Amino acid sequence: MRLLLIEDEKELAEALSAALSKQGVVIDHAMLLADACELTRQNTYDAILLDRRLPDGEGLTFIPKLRRAGVDTPIIVMTARNEPKERIEGLNGGADDYLGKPFLVDELMARLRAVLRRPPNVVEEKIAVGKMIIDPLNMNVMIGSALLELPRRELLVLIALAKRKDKTVLRSALETAVYNYEEEIQSNALDAHISRLRKRLSESSAGVTVHNIRGVGYLLKEE
Structure with a gap:
């Protein structure tokens, strides 16, 4: 949000x-x-x-x-x-x-x-992807009955990718979803978040993978 x-x-x-x-x-x-x-x-x-x-x-x-x-x-x-x-x-x-x-x-x-x-502003509906149910409004992710705990910025990255599943999300769009305009963004900060997110998704058998589209952005695909 x-x-x-x-x-x-x-x-x-x-x-x-x-x-x-x-x-x-x-x-x-x-x-x-x-x-x-x-x-x-x-x-x-x-x-x-x-x-x-x-x-x-x-x-x-x-x-x-x-x-x-x-x-x-x-x-x-x-x-x-x-x-x-x-x-x-x-x-x-x-x-x-x-x-x-x-x-x-x-x-x-x-x-x-x-x-x-309230309609027409229902912008945060739950997202089903892989084995996960992502609730952007309440900021949580469930895999079956288990809560997948993610640090805030990794969760924001996941939500941004899940909303455009199977489509490339530009780096700039991901940075906008994660950082406010006053924050200074380190050149490798987004990559570090995604690297840790990949590891957590793999360890939890979430049923999705995050792909790097070199020089463009990232893409979330179901396994």
């Missing part, structure tokens, strides 16, 4: 990004609406977390701009402005959900799953 966090409180944004990363979420962070507009032009997000009080304007003004641009990404407004009148204002302003600060990360994750289950 890749999210855009629009929040100007740096400490809160860093803490929230760290907590969500442990849940397998890739976070891009913007402190200004102007930066958020540019990021939505460059990237596709599963959901957007939006604060209201931002240095360059009211966060709710961002929603109609996105909709006019044809972006239907679910938006959760999260703000200290949590009086009933303000919640109604936010929902009427186009927000898919409204979450008052402070909040628990578990509640935020539950609300994210809820908005992603």
Whole structure:
């Protein structure tokens, strides 16, 4: 899951990004609406977390701009402005959900799953490949009744490959699925993740293999 966090409180944004990363979420962070507009032009997000009080304007003004641009990404407004009148204002302003600060990360994750289950945004359906059932929304992989435990980035690589089974996934697309735009990516980092993933898939008899398409990317095939 890749999210855009629009929040100007740096400490809160860093803490929230760290907590969500442990849940397998890739976070891009913007402190200004102007930066958020540019990021939505460059990237596709599963959901957007939006604060209201931002240095360059009211966060709710961002929603109609996105909709006019044809972006239907679910938006959760999260703000200290949590009086009933303000919640109604936010929902009427186009927000898919409204979450008052402070909040628990578990509640935020539950609300994210809820908005992603609503049509037409069902983007994280379970994937059956080889002997595995991959659940991108809940970030787990089952082989029969056994849970296959994978480090977060290896799991994100596997999900990206499984969504395009039997098709080559470009290196750049895999890096986008695994890293946020602020992270410095070492030249061999992706290859290291895939090497370890291959070993785990083989040891667990997952019924799939990852093939290197030299100079292009990687491909997941069932055995």
